[in-house]
Amino acid sequence: MAGIKKAAVVAGVAVGLVVGAAGASSAAGFSGMTKEKYDRVQFGMSRQELMDIVGPTACEDNGKPVTAESTVPSFNCWVSGIEEWAPYAGFHFDESGKLTGKHHYRMELPTAPSMTAAQYKKVAVGMTEEQVRKTVGTNSCVVTDVAQSAFPSTAGATSTLACWTGKGTGFLAPQGWFWFKDGKVTDKHQRDVVK
The missing domain is CATH 3.30.1450.10 (Beta-lactamase Inhibitory Protein; Chain:B, domain 1)
Incomplete structure (x- = not known):
């Protein structure tokens, strides 16, 4: 009986590892954002114009892919996978679907920081x-x-x-x-x- 319980626990752990790895893999699937693309994105652009620049695989909203047809007001586009402290860009659209705000996290850093x-x-x-x-x-x-x-x-x-x-x-x-x-x-x- 103890052997069966141990085998069930081992199998459960193995399944958990596989599922966890699959989850990490899919999360890492959002990638392709660059600072050069970020700079090309301008105020007033539509989601389609932004996606034409950024590409179809970079952007997500709560882990779900964002497309030109999406209606979410804000979403993030990742450099190389969704990881804690990973570089990304965020974009915000107004009610008419035009870009009115953008920000980035660690996609660009200062060349010679020295502020006192x-x-x-x-x-x-x-x-x-x-x-x-x-x-x-x-x-x-x-x-x-x-x-x-x-x-x-x-x-x-x-x-x-x-x-x-x-x-x-x-x-x-x-x-x-x-x-x-x-x-x-x-x-x-x-x-x-x-x-």
């Missing part, structure tokens, strides 16, 4: 992006998201500038974020830049 706590503190509400970059180091930052909710009007346009210190660009590396509306800083936040 003193530089971070100098950034003030009302500064332009150019002023912020000059203050914290031009090669310390990348724009991670942009939106034009009133497209084609640029009124109320928003963006986020993410900046790193000289301690690297790893997931938990010290980082600062600057939020812009109509081209001016509205808020800022940091993690481990200023202690």
